Every structure is written in structure tokens, then in C-alpha cells.
Amino acid sequence: xxxxxxxxxxxxxxxxxxxxxxxxxxxxxxAVLLILVGFIGFFGSISKTFLNFDLTxxxxxxxxxxxxxxxxxxxxxIILSGFILWFVAILAVIVTAxxxxxxxxxxxxxxxxxxxxxxxPKIQEVQDPNLRQSLIAAVKNLNIExxxxxxxxxGKIFEQExxxxxxxxxQVNAFPVSNKDLERLSFMIDxxxxxxxxxxxxKHLLTFLRQERNERAHGQIxxxxxxxxxxxxxxxxxGLYIESIVEIHKRKRxxx
Numbered sequence: 001x002x003x004x005x006x007x008x009x010x011x012x013x014x015x016x017x018x019x020x021x022x023x024x025x026x027x028x029x030x031a032v033l034l035i036l037v038g039f040i041g042f043f044g045s046i047s048k049t050f051l052n053f054d055l056t057x058x059x060x061x062x063x064x065x066x067x068x069x070x071x072x073x074x075x076x077x078i079i080l081s082g083f084i085l086w087f088v089a090i091l092a093v094i095v096t097a098x099x100x101x102x103x104x105x106x107x108x109x110x111x112x113x114x115x116x117x118x119x120x121p122k123i124q125e126v127q128d129p130n131l132r133q134s135l136i137a138a139v140k141n142l143n144i145e146x147x148x149x150x151x152x153x154x155g156k157i158f159e160q161e162x163x164x165x166x167x168x169x170x171q172v173n174a175f176p177v178s179n180k181d182l183e184r185l186s187f188m189i190d191x192x193x194x195x196x197x198x199x200x201x202x203k204h205l206l207t208f209l210r211q212e213r214n215e216r217a218h219g220q221i222x223x224x225x226x227x228x229x230x231x232x233x234x235x236x237x238x239g240l241y242i243e244s245i246v247e248i249h250k251r252k253r254x255x256x
Contacts, residue, residue, distance in 0.1 A: 027089040034082030041075040118142050118235055120242050126249055131161070135242060142238055147231045148222050154241040155213030161245050162188050165252040172255050185210050199247050205240060212237060 141150030170177035181191040
């Protein structure tokens with residue numbers, strides 16, 4: 001793909017050498033000048049002839065007519081030369097624009113490094129096939145392009161499973177759960193901590209997951225650099241989500 005395959009291109013590209021651009025501008029200028037001189041001279045000679053035109057068919061008439069045709073031919077030759085010069089200038093621009101078109105560097109043609117594959121064997125501990133498939137689908141999005149979506153899905157599953165667990169606990173009176181505890185994710189986590197239920201090894205990690213979930217649900221769409229950093233931390237963050245979801249799921253099944 002060359003320069004003239006691009007949109008919004010200039011007639012004479014800026015990346016051409018300055019001396020070459022000056023020459024091309026001069027050629028264009030000379031072509032325009034020849035065309036203007038040719039047209040002005042031709043119409044000037046025609047108008048002069050008709051102003052002095054004698055309707056009498058005599059030698060003077062025929063002589064004037066012949067001179068007018070000769071003069072017109074000269075000016076048409078000048079006009080034709082101008083158009084030929086214009087065409088040559090256009091051809092020179094096309095050839096030189098593609099000849100000097102910047103070539104992509106060798107580094108830009110290199111393939112991007114292959115992403116390392118994330119692995120979460122704990123998913124296989126989930127007994128519910130629907131939940132297991134939901135986790136697998138979320139994990140498939142954990143790449144640089146879609147890591148934010150993958151984290152969003154995991155956050156939704158985490159919140160959903162936590163609410164189902166607390167709802168079940170409320171139904172069987174396993175421990176105190178109020179209706180308010182089920183309203184928001186932060187209230188649900190407070191309920192878990194208040195009742196000293198060990199979902200993860202350290203209590204503050206649940207708060208970390210809540211913040212991560214809120215960022216994905218309500219934060220701005222991340223740019224490439226942000227997604228790249230997220231992917232580098234995905235093994236830990238997604239692993240923590242999955243570990244928590246699996247433990248919550250096990251506890252919910254134990255209440256049945």
C-alpha cells in the first residue's frame with residue numbers, strides 16, 4: 001500500500017526531499033503559466049481578428065484568415081505543451097511519492113509476543129455444571145484485549161454466589177442474615193466478616209475483590225496499557241475470585 005492509497009493525502013507529500021518538491025512546484029507553475037498564456041493568446045487573436053473582420057471576400061480576407069489559423073495553432077501548441085507538462089509533473093509526483101514512501105521498520109513487522117496462558121484448576125472443584133461453565137467462559141476472556149470483561153464477569157459471578165449463599169443461610173437460620181445484608185455487595189461482605197466465616201485466608205482480600213468488582217462495573221473503559229497491567233495481575237486477581245467463588249459454592253451446598 002503506497003502513499004496514494006491513504007485518505008486525506010496531499011498532492012505533494014511532505015516527506016519528499018525539499019529540493020525535489022521545489023522542482024515539482026516549479027514544473028506545475030510553468031505548466032499553469034503555459035496554459036494561461038495559450039488560452040489568453042488564442043482568444044486574444046480570435047477577438048482581434050473578428051473586430052477587424054471585413055465581410056468582403058478578397059485577398060485580404062483570406063490572408064487574415066490564414067494568419068489567424070496559424071496564430072491559433074501556435075497558441076494551441078502552447079496550451080498542449082502546458083497540459084503535457086502538467087501530466088509529467090503529476091506522474092513525477094506519483095513515482096517519487098511511492099519511491100520515497102516511508103517503509104515500516106523491521107520491529108513493526110514482528111509478531112507480538114504470545115500471551116502466556118492462565119490456568120485455574122480449582123474450577124474443576126465446582127459441582128454445579130452451570131456455574132463451572134460460567135467460570136470457564138469468564139476465564140476465556142482473560143487476555144490482553146478482553147481482560148477487563150473477564151474480570152467483570154468474575155465479579156458478577158462472585159457477587160451472585162455470595163448473595164445465594166447468604167440467602168440460603170437466612171432461610172435455614174445458619175447464622176444471622178438480615179434483608180439489609182443482601183442489598184449491596186459491601187453489606188454482604190460485612191455480614192461474612194461479622195459472622196467470622198472464612199471464605200479466604202485473609203479478610204481484607206474480600207474487600208479487595210469488592211473494589212475490583214466496582215472498578216470493572218462502574219469505572220472507565222481501560223486503554224491498552226491498563227489492560228496490559230491487568231493481564232499481568234490476572235493470575236492473582238482471577239485466582240482469588242475463583243478461590244472465593246468455589247469456597248462460597250461449597251458452603252452453600254453444605255447448607256442444603
